[in-house]
Amino acid sequence: AGDKLFYGGCNDFILKHVRAKKKITLLHCDYIHSGACTPDNNRMYARFDAIAACGPGSADSFVHENPSLQEKVQIVTNCHRFDQIRELANLAPVSMDKDKLNVVTVARLSKEKSVERAVRVISRLGEDRKKVHYYIIGSGIQRNLIQQIITEKGLADCVTLCGTQSNPYGYIRAADLLLISSYSEASPLVIGEAACLGTPILSTETSSARKMIEMQGYGWVCDNSEDAMLESLRMLL
Numbered sequence: 001a002g003d004k005l006f007y008g009g010c011n012d013f014i015l016k017h018v019r020a021k022k023k024i025t026l027l028h029c030d031y032i033h034s035g036a037c038t039p040d041n042n043r044m045y046a047r048f049d050a051i052a053a054c055g056p057g058s059a060d061s062f063v064h065e066n067p068s069l070q071e072k073v074q075i076v077t078n079c080h081r082f083d084q085i086r087e088l089a090n091l092a093p094v095s096m097d098k099d100k101l102n103v104v105t106v107a108r109l110s111k112e113k114s115v116e117r118a119v120r121v122i123s124r125l126g127e128d129r130k131k132v133h134y135y136i137i138g139s140g141i142q143r144n145l146i147q148q149i150i151t152e153k154g155l156a157d158c159v160t161l162c163g164t165q166s167n168p169y170g171y172i173r174a175a176d177l178l179l180i181s182s183y184s185e186a187s188p189l190v191i192g193e194a195a196c197l198g199t200p201i202l203s204t205e206t207s208s209a210r211k212m213i214e215m216q217g218y219g220w221v222c223d224n225s226e227d228a229m230l231e232s233l234r235m236l237l
């Protein structure tokens with residue numbers, strides 16, 4: 001019952017077992033809201049020569065808790081191969097019902113991604129849920145919970161669990177909306193992927209959402225709650 005081994009223990013391994021003159025770590029989370037901000041993790045990050053944050057939100061969150069390490073923090077934004085993403089989408093076309101609002105989420109099915117909240121929101125649409133089809137791409141420890149909600153709420157006709165897809169880009173391109181329902185995020189790769197495929201995005205408020213989505217004109221950001229997601233989906237419908 002100690003601290004998380006952050007990133008599967010990679011940082012710990014680099015510090016203890018790799019010989020190098022300089023050691024750099026990548027920070028790809030909201031340090032505060034992900035639960036990573038602990039005394040042990042703070043001491044571990046202080047031992048690195050440089051800290052590469054994936055975006056301003058990730059950097060701000062970390063520096064807020066570790067102001068003495070500010071000079072070590074640099075922002076290194078996500079890299080995408082947009083031509084390859086478009087090519088992969090062309091290789092895996094997906095057909096969706098054009099009479100519905102087709103919504104897709106591509107995420108690990110874990111607590112912080114909060115996909116089960118999105119499924120409950122679909123249920124709360126009432127009669128309007130007949131106008132929506134929600135595709136969930138990914139796997140993880142909450143898959144059984146999500147399947148249970150789908151069954152209990154009678155959502156099998158409007159929510160599809162697609163499992164892990166090696167090439168999800170056909171789904172993203174075909175969809176009318178990419179939904180990010182996370183409790184916390186740093187700089188999701190899927191934002192750039194959806195944007196390059198022309199798919200608008202609705203995201204809950206996280207450390208980087210407004211800068212990455214609203215300020216870029218890629219879509220909408222709502223408060224981080226089921227009620228706000230529900231209101232936003234009704235607005236889009």
